[in-house]
Amino acid sequence: MSEPVFQPLSSYQEYPPDEMERRAEAFYQALRRRRTVREFSDRPVPKSIIDHCILAAGTAPSGANMQPWHFAAVSDPEIKATIRVAAEREEQQFYQEKAPQEWLDALAPLGTDQNKPFLETAPWLIAIFVQRHGMLPDGRSVKHYYALESVGIATGMLIAAVHHAGLASLTHTPSPMNFLNRLLGRPANERPFLLLVVGYPAEGAEVPVITKKPLDDIATFA
Ligand code: IYR
Numbered sequence: 001m002s003e004p005v006f007q008p009l010s011s012y013q014e015y016p017p018d019e020m021e022r023r024a025e026a027f028y029q030a031l032r033r034r035r036t037v038r039e040f041s042d043r044p045v046p047k048s049i050i051d052h053c054i055l056a057a058g059t060a061p062s063g064a065n066m067q068p069w070h071f072a073a074v075s076d077p078e079i080k081a082t083i084r085v086a087a088e089r090e091e092q093q094f095y096q097e098k099a100p101q102e103w104l105d106a107l108a109p110l111g112t113d114q115n116k117p118f119l120e121t122a123p124w125l126i127a128i129f130v131q132r133h134g135m136l137p138d139g140r141s142v143k144h145y146y147a148l149e150s151v152g153i154a155t156g157m158l159i160a161a162v163h164h165a166g167l168a169s170l171t172h173t174p175s176p177m178n179f180l181n182r183l184l185g186r187p188a189n190e191r192p193f194l195l196l197v198v199g200y201p202a203e204g205a206e207v208p209v210i211t212k213k214p215l216d217d218i219a220t221f222a
Pocket of ligand 1: 091094110
C-alpha cells in the first residue's frame with residue numbers, strides 16, 4: 001500500500017464565461033467536422049504525429065489509473081498486408097455467413113463490404129488492445145478495473161486527437177480480431193479492442209450521407 005502524494009492543481013485553466021461559451025461551441029464545431037473515412041490516400045504521415053496522438057490518448061482517465069491499454073502502431077507495408085489478409089478473411093465470413101440480415105440492413109447505408117484495401121493504403125494502423133490484467137516484470141498479475149470503459153475513453157480521445165491533427169480515421173472492427181495478437185506479437189493478457197486506420201483521406205473521398213441525433217434526442221436536463 002502506498003500513501004497518496006498530492007500537489008497543487010497547477011495545470012487547470014479557467015476561462016471567462018464568454019470565452020468558455022466560445023470554446024465549448026468551437027470544440028463542438030471542430031468535432032462535428034469529423035467523418036469516418038473509408039477511402040485513404042497513401043501519403044505518408046510522420047511517426048511524430050502518431051506519437052503525439054497516442055500520448056494524447058494515454059492521458060485518458062482510467063480505473064485506478066491502471067492505464068490498461070496498448071497501442072500497436074503499424075506503418076510497415078508487409079505487416080499491414082498481413083493484417084489486411086486476416087481481416088478480409090474474417091469480414092468475408094461476416095458478410096457471407098455470420099451476419100444476420102438485420103445487421104446487414106443496418107450497415108447498408110454505410111456501403112461497407114468485405115474488401116478492406118485501406119488496411120494497406122493508409123499509412124498507419126493503430127491496433128488498440130485492452131489489458132484485462134496487468135503484468136509486473138516478475139510475472140505477477142495486477143488487477144485492472146473498468147478496463148473496457150477506460151480503453152473506450154482513451155480510444156475516443158485518440159480519435160479526437162487524430163482529427164485535431166488534421167488526419168482522418170476509421171474505426172475498424174473485424175470480428176474476431178484475435179489474429180492481431182499473433183501478427184503484432186501481443187501477449188495473452190491483451191485483447192484487441194479496435195483497429196484505428198489513420199491517414200489523409202483519398203483525393204475526392206466520399207462519405208455516406210448520415211446525420212447525428214439532435215440534443216433533445218441524446219440528452220435530458222433536470
Ligand atoms: N466489421 C465489419 C462490419 C461493420 C460493422 C459495423 I457495427 C459498422 O459500423 C461497420 C462495419 C466491417 O468493417 O465492414
